[in-house]
Amino acid sequence: MPEATPITVAYGDGIGPEIMEATLKILAEAKANIKIDTIEVGAVEYQRGHSSGIAPKSWETLRRNKIMLKAPITTPQGGGYKSLNVTMRKSLGLFANVRPVTTYHPFVKTMHPKMDMVIVRENEEDLYAGIEHRQTQDAVQCLKLITRSGSEKIIRYAFEYAVANGRKKVTCMSKDNIMKMADGLFHRVFDEVGAEYPGIEKDHYIIDIGAARIAAKPDIFDVIVTQNLYGDIISDIAAEVSGSVGLAGSSNIGQDFAMFEAIHGSAPDIAGKNMANPSGLLNAAVMMLIHIGDKKAATMVQNAWLKTIEDGIHTGDIYNAETSKEKVGTREFARAVMDRMGEQPIKLAAVNFELTENKGPIRVELKPRKAQKKELVGIDVFLDWNGQNPQEIGERINAFSTDRLKLKLITNRGLKVWPETPAGVNLYDHWRCRFVAGEDAKTITHQDIASLIGKYAEAGLDFIKTEHLYNFDGERGYSQAQGE
Numbered sequence: 001m002p003e004a005t006p007i008t009v010a011y012g013d014g015i016g017p018e019i020m021e022a023t024l025k026i027l028a029e030a031k032a033n034i035k036i037d038t039i040e041v042g043a044v045e046y047q048r049g050h051s052s053g054i055a056p057k058s059w060e061t062l063r064r065n066k067i068m069l070k071a072p073i074t075t076p077q078g079g080g081y082k083s084l085n086v087t088m089r090k091s092l093g094l095f096a097n098v099r100p101v102t103t104y105h106p107f108v109k110t111m112h113p114k115m116d117m118v119i120v121r122e123n124e125e126d127l128y129a130g131i132e133h134r135q136t137q138d139a140v141q142c143l144k145l146i147t148r149s150g151s152e153k154i155i156r157y158a159f160e161y162a163v164a165n166g167r168k169k170v171t172c173m174s175k176d177n178i179m180k181m182a183d184g185l186f187h188r189v190f191d192e193v194g195a196e197y198p199g200i201e202k203d204h205y206i207i208d209i210g211a212a213r214i215a216a217k218p219d220i221f222d223v224i225v226t227q228n229l230y231g232d233i234i235s236d237i238a239a240e241v242s243g244s245v246g247l248a249g250s251s252n253i254g255q256d257f258a259m260f261e262a263i264h265g266s267a268p269d270i271a272g273k274n275m276a277n278p279s280g281l282l283n284a285a286v287m288m289l290i291h292i293g294d295k296k297a298a299t300m301v302q303n304a305w306l307k308t309i310e311d312g313i314h315t316g317d318i319y320n321a322e323t324s325k326e327k328v329g330t331r332e333f334a335r336a337v338m339d340r341m342g343e344q345p346i347k348l349a350a351v352n353f354e355l356t357e358n359k360g361p362i363r364v365e366l367k368p369r370k371a372q373k374k375e376l377v378g379i380d381v382f383l384d385w386n387g388q389n390p391q392e393i394g395e396r397i398n399a400f401s402t403d404r405l406k407l408k409l410i411t412n413r414g415l416k417v418w419p420e421t422p423a424g425v426n427l428y429d430h431w432r433c434r435f436v437a438g439e440d441a442k443t444i445t446h447q448d449i450a451s452l453i454g455k456y457a458e459a460g461l462d463f464i465k466t467e468h469l470y471n472f473d474g475e476r477g478y479s480q481a482q483g484e
């Protein structure tokens with residue numbers, strides 16, 4: 001027998017301890033070849049003063065073991081500590097969040113018996129970078145950061161995943177009709193990378209209709225690749241459509257580390273009541289066993305679990321008088337799975353992971369790219385100003401124009417209001433003044449910007465941030481204003 005694989009385990013918050021206990025008992029019954037190192041994370045660590053929700057020595061354990069099974073953690077909403085989940089995913093480079101969602105028809109009630117999709121969600125960037133600023137009395141900004149390399153990494157991963165798992169189609173979801181640059185980049189990279197996979201069908205949905213189709217016609221999807229926020233939302237939709245958010249597990253994969261967890265949260269409403277469905281975490285644990293190569297235990301656990309579902313032994317979230325036989329609690333459900341260890345489902349398809357070829361974890365390599373010529377051609381200066389007359393502020397700021405750097409337009413909350421002001425426009429305290437290089441100058445320097453900002457300071461105007469306008473190989477690297 002090979003040496004046991006060390007696994008870091010965190011029991012988390014809310015229903016976390018209950019579902020983790022159930023899961024570990026089932027893994028022990030299957031004689032999973034793992035050695036468990038338990039760490040504490042979440043609420044208890046926040047209370048101990050570790051503002052990241054994890055103690056430094058636990059990071060050591062995590063980095064040493066490289067594999068983690070984690071129960072959900074409660075993250076304060078609308079304020080308080082930063083999400084430990086997001087911190088972990090970023091610190092360990094867990095760029096791919098893989099969320100398979102399938103149905104267990106007719107045993108778990110669903111309107112879509114044929115649904116079988118895998119959502120591959122980008123895990124490190126997007127709005128989850130958590131870079132937020134309050135800029136004026138009225139306006140708060142959250143930065144959506146999308147990189148070409150981050151997009152390429154997740155999209156390549158999705159295609160490689162499709163190939164490795166015999167999947168036929170990869171669908172990209174984005175909102176590139178509105179975020180033409182950020183989501184446009186993601187879609188463009190999808191088209192570029194997709195061209196390298198002629199054997200895989202490809203399509204693209206704008207995220208709103210894509211999400212609606214997941215709810216209404218989920219069986220049309222196979223692998224879906226998308227950005228962080230969209231992926232978070234659509235995987236909960238998909239899991240609920242399949243029967244319950246309590247069913248789906250996920251893996252968070254990086255080049256060196258992997259973390260496995262349920263897709264749902266800590267469900268404080270049912271915590272401590274022996275009501276939670278441990279299936280999401282158990283399915284994540286099966287993904288973990290496959291990842292570490294213990295396919296025997298993975299197969300046993302999955303089949304025993306399928307048999308339990310098939311026998312109608314269901315937790316409250318999936319209990320249904322027509323298809324269920326017995327409504328059980330978390331502990332009793334775990335017991336039922338343990339009692340079926342070694343059995344196989346009869347109607348649901350039994351699995352045998354031992355038959356699958358051992359290709360090892362999916363690795364992705366980015367294509368080298370040639371350096372582009374970057375030219376500074378202007379600047380947006382953002383202003384906190386309470387006035388109501390765009391012509392007044394336009395006149396004051398236009399006085400800062402020089403031959404090298406000229407005021408081109410002013411927008412208010414993104415809408416162009418100077419030189420022309422549309423009738424009946426609502427005004428807010430968030431103004432953007434766009435300066436561009438003069439006809440003769442073509443490009444500008446940081447010195448030009450410094451002297452412009454100096455003029456704002458001298459005039460006592462409250463500039464709140466600047467964004468530089470660049471061209472890359474002559475192509476505009478910034479969006480136009482609405483109405484420009």
Ligand code: NAI
Pocket residue numbers: 015071072073074075076077085245246247261262263264265266267268269270275276277278279280317
């Ligand atoms: P949630 O997923 O915890 O709960 C949503 C609903 O689904 C609740 O009605 C809950 O009772 C039910 N539910 C969830 N898991 C279930 C299970 N295994 N069995 C039966 N019912 C289940 O989402 P919510 O309420 O939005 O978030 C609660 C907390 O969890 C928040 O602090 C949030 O930040 C955190 N969270 C943590 C995650 C993680 O650690 N990976 C992921 C998502 C949320």
